Amino acid sequence: QVQLVQSGAEVRKPGASVKVSCKASGYTFSTYYFYWVRQAPGQGLEWIGIINPSGDSANYAQKFQGRVIMTRDTSTSTVYMELSSLRSEDTAVYYCARGFTIFDFDYWGQGTLVTVSS
Amino acid sequence: QTVVTQEPSLTVSPGGTVTLTCASSAGAVTSGYYPNWFQQKPGQAPRTLIYSTSSKHSWTPARFSGSLLGGKAALTLSGVQPEDEAEYYCLVYYGGAAVFGGGTKLTVL
Numbered sequence: 001q002v003q004l005v006q007s008g009a010e011v012r013k014p015g016a017s018v019k020v021s022c023k024a025s026g027y028t029f030s031t032y033y034f035y036w037v038r039q040a041p042g043q044g045l046e047w048i049g050i051i052n053p054s055g056d057s058a059n060y061a062q063k064f065q066g067r068v069i070m071t072r073d074t075s076t077s078t079v080y081m082e083l084s085s086l087r088s089e090d091t092a093v094y095y096c097a098r099g100f101t102i103f104d105f106d107y108w109g110q111g112t113l114v115t116v117s118s
Numbered sequence: 119q120t121v122v123t124q125e126p127s128l129t130v131s132p133g134g135t136v137t138l139t140c141a142s143s144a145g146a147v148t149s150g151y152y153p154n155w156f157q158q159k160p161g162q163a164p165r166t167l168i169y170s171t172s173s174k175h176s177w178t179p180a181r182f183s184g185s186l187l188g189g190k191a192a193l194t195l196s197g198v199q200p201e202d203e204a205e206y207y208c209l210v211y212y213g214g215a216a217v218f219g220g221g222t223k224l225t226v227l
Contacts, residue, residue: 044207044219045164047215062215104173105156105209106175108163108164
């Protein structure tokens, strides 16, 4: 069965970076897209971006351009989202989700809480 | 920046029918915006219910259906169950990027 297992909670100081991982299993890793989505405490969902199956192309929401990098490692079936220059407003649960096309979601990871605090 | 608008809250009786909508500040939502719908319960990750306007996943209960209605994407629940009480989000695509709606809190009462 398809599983997306994310890394554990992180605490960072303002200005630092964080790298969240999402390990996939139960299917052929290299044929699917991955999205990253975040949810601030008590707030709605926010689309961060998408990485293609080969890992050579990613699209980011304008709000995050210049601060986010998405990568993937086929050898470990893991995708990564690194967010830099963290500020308190980046405190949120970050989710990975699989896409079977560039437009269509299916499975989600369990989420990773990132807390930015001095 | 395109804004996607959903009803903040709706209430429905068990066994009833309710339609949630998803409107875009950029104009009418069409199938070319590939609307997706998600359900999220407190403390849980979202779950994808509908993709590409009206397609269901294997786990999507038959009582959920997606459509286009009056220039908006729509999610209809027919024969609502108590376990359908949740937050529902739509997502639409604009030229390589996507935007979530603000969510609809559905209460089953």
